Amino acid sequence: xxxxxxxxxxxxxxxxxxxxxxxxxxxxxxxxxxxxxxxxxxxxxxxxxxxxxxxxxxxxxxxxxxxxxxxxxxxxxxxxxxxxxxxxxxxxxxxxxxxxxxxxxxxxxxxxxxxxxxxxxxxxxxxxxxxxxxxxxxxxxxxxxxxxxxxxxxxxxxxxxxxxxxxxxxxxxxxxxxxxxxxxxxxxxxxxxxxxxxxxxxxxxxxxxxxxxxxxxxxxxxxxxxxxxxxxxxxxxxxxxxxxxxxxxxxxxxxxxxxxxxxxxxxxxxxxxxxxxxxxxxxxxxxxxxxxxxxxxxxxxxxxxxxxxxxxxxxxxxxxxxxxxxxxxxxxxxxxxxxxxxxxxxxxxxxxxxxxxxxxxxxxxxxxxxxxxxxxxxxxxxxxxxxx
Ligand code: KIV
Ligand code: ZN
Numbered sequence: 085x086x087x088x089x090x091x092x093x094x095x096x097x098x099x100x101x102x103x104x105x106x107x108x109x110x111x112x113x114x115x116x117x118x119x120x121x122x123x124x125x126x127x128x129x130x131x132x133x134x135x136x137x138x139x140x141x142x143x144x145x146x147x148x149x150x151x152x153x154x155x156x157x158x159x160x161x162x163x164x165x166x167x168x169x170x171x172x173x174x175x176x177x178x179x180x181x182x183x184x185x186x187x188x189x190x191x192x193x194x195x196x197x198x199x200x201x202x203x204x205x206x207x208x209x210x211x212x213x214x215x216x217x218x219x220x221x222x223x224x225x226x227x228x229x230x231x232x233x234x235x236x237x238x239x240x241x242x243x244x245x246x247x248x249x250x251x252x253x254x255x256x257x258x259x260x261x262x263x264x265x266x267x268x269x270x271x272x273x274x275x276x277x278x279x280x281x282x283x284x285x286x287x288x289x290x291x292x293x294x295x296x297x298x299x300x301x302x303x304x305x306x307x308x309x310x311x312x313x314x315x316x317x318x319x320x321x322x323x324x325x326x327x328x329x330x331x332x333x334x335x336x337x338x339x340x341x342x343x344x345x346x347x348x349x350x351x352x353x354x355x356x357x358x359x360x361x362x363x364x365x366x367x368x369x370x371x372x373x374x375x376x377x378x379x380x381x382x383x384x385x386x387x388x389x390x391x392x393x394x395x396x397x398x399x400x401x402x403x404x405x406x407x408x409x410x411x412x413x414x415x416x417x418x419x420x421x422x423x424x425x426x427x428x429x430x431x432x433x434x435x436x437x438x439x440x441x442x443x444x445x446x447x448x449x450x451x452x453x454x455x456x457x458x459x460x461x462x463x464x465x466x467x468x469x470x471x472x
Contacts, residue, residue, distance in 0.1 A: 085319075091283060091309035091343035092332060094120050094326055095129040096358060097146070098158055099287075100317035106362040110142040116314075117146040119357055122151045123350035125326075127180060132158040133172035134165045147176035154220065156180040161210030170217040181214040181254075183207075184224035187231040187239055204239050208246045213377055216245030223248040224287065227469075229255030232266065237275050245277045250309060251282045255298060258291025258321060262301035269305040274413060279333050285309030288324045290316060295324035300332050314358040315366055315373060327351045327372040327404065352405030372399075378409040383418025386411050390420055413461070415450035419443055427459055431465055442468040 097113050098174050108116070113130060120128050130146035131139040147155040159165035161183050173179030185196070185207050192198055198206070202466065214221040223243040226235055240251050253272065255265065256431070269286065273279050286302040288295040299310045316325030330346045331408060331434040355373035359366050368376045379400035380386045388395030389409065391418045401409040411421050422443055426432070450456055456464075 085266050087341050087343045088308060088342050090303060090340075091126045091285070091324060092326065092330065092344050092346055093127040093155075093156070093309050093311040094125045094313065095287075095323065095447065096120070096313040096317055097142070097321060098129040098328075099311075099323050100313040100358070100362075101131070102319045103317050103322065103364070106317060106364060108142070108147050108361055110138065111171050113142045113223045114145050114149050116354070116357060116361065117150050117153075117155075120314075121150045123354060124345045124347050124411075125362060126151050126345065127154040127156050127309075129156040129158060129182065131172075134168040140168060142176065143169075143172035143292075147173045147179060149152065151177045154178040154180050156182050159183050161185040163210075163213055165209060166214050166217065168448050170214075172217065178219055179219065180220040180222055180250075180277065181218050182215055182224065183210045184226050184252075184254075185210070186227050187225040187235060188227035188229075189228045189232065192231065196248060200235055202283040202300060204242050207239055208242050211246040211248045218291040219249070221248050222250040222252055223253055224252040226254055227256040227281075228253040228268075228304070229260045229265070229470050235270055236268075238464065240272065241276050241278055242248040244276070244282045248282055250285050252285040252287050252311065253302070253307075254287035254307070254311075255289055255295075256287075258289035258295060260294065260298045261292075262297045265298045266301035266305040269310070273306045281392045283308045285311060287311035289319065290323065293321070295322070296328045296332065299324040299329055300340075303333070303340060308342065310462070314362065315370070317356050317358065317362065317364060325371070326399070327355065329405065331372055331399060348404045349402075350405060372404055376412075377401075378406055380410070380421075381410045381412045381414045382416040383421065386421035387418050390424055402427075410411050411454040413446075413450070414454060415447065417446075417450070417456075422446055426461060426465065429461065431462070438468070 117128050131143040133140045143157045155171035159169040159170050169181045187261040211223050231462050284307050286299050286307045288298040310329050312324040312326040312329050333340045365450045366372045380389050385396045
């Protein structure tokens with residue numbers, strides 16, 4: 085049976101850019117957008133057109149450049165925002181307006197200072213306005229993670245009737261827990277009478293470190309779009325990371341009845357580009373794109389991987405754009421990894437005792453140094469031969 089398509093909506097250039105200190109120029113956004121297009125991201129949220137003249141130009145430049153992905157601009161549920169978004173997207177092959185309004189009691193009372201019925205009215209007006217300008221309209225219930233389910237059902241039904249083609253459920257403050265968030269998505273899909281007329285999407289923030297877990301739980305409940313960012317960049321603790329969501333779906337086809345169209349080989353180069361452009365380094369132990377994500381230092385693991393890669397690897401480093409996995413030589417490394425690396429360097433030993441002597445020197449050095457490089461090994465073997 086063929087699997088459902090999961091839409092990958094990348095918001096590195098919009099929500100990612102909202103990370104303090106991560107702002108990008110127009111040219112940088114276009115460069116990253118080209119990588120995202122090559123990776124076959126379905127939707128690229130390029131910015132918030134009304135936010136500044138620079139962001140308008142950036143959304144426009146991405147819309148004029150990218151041909152194979154839908155290009156999206158964010159807008160509040162206000163006429164001026166929606167018109168500006170439509171202007172920026174005029175040159176797009178395929179454009180989307182993403183309009184949002186807050187739906188949680190705390191946001192409606194303190195931020196919007198509006199009654200719930202007024203919020204529904206404004207949402208309907210905004211979606212109708214956007215639908216008159218473009219056929220692809222996404223509506224988001226900001227702070228849905230803390231909104232009441234009955235109210236979400238009412239506003240979403242009205243937004244779909246007004247023409248929204250995608251309904252996004254953001255966990256704006258990263259408050260959700262996977263089982264509970266999955267239940268919310270199931271309830272919305274079951275209770276909203278016209279739910280089948282729109283794609284349901286999730287947009288999770290990482291304040292409790294659960295953005296990816298919540299997104300994947302929502303997919304199991306029927307969400308068919310995930311909003312995410314490269315390296316998990318985004319407001320505060322960030323957004324769900326694209327690479328983790330995509331590789332989670334790909335690595336566990338037994339769990340998920342969806343597929344993405346992402347070509348994962350572009351993941352690592354795109355991660356590097358985003359890190360360079362924003363100046364946000366990727367932590368070494370970050371899943372998929374961290375420098376240690378496919379590195380093995382312990383002797384037991386190295387020995388296992390050298391015998392059969394899948395003993396300690398659930399993905400192939402090359403599939404996500406690394407050149408190779410890495411056997412990192414350090415104090416936990418064993419004789420097998422030591423010998424293999426030396427053979428790769430063209431160094432062999434005449435006898436087991438010669439190897440043992442060099443291995444003992446290697447262990448002494450490894451106690452003093454975090455990582456042993458090829459040059460260290462070459463010097464060490466020369467020394468071991470001199471002292472033989
Ligand atoms: O986190 C959020 O609620 C957002 C919306 C604007 C979708 O980024
Ligand atoms: Zn967000």
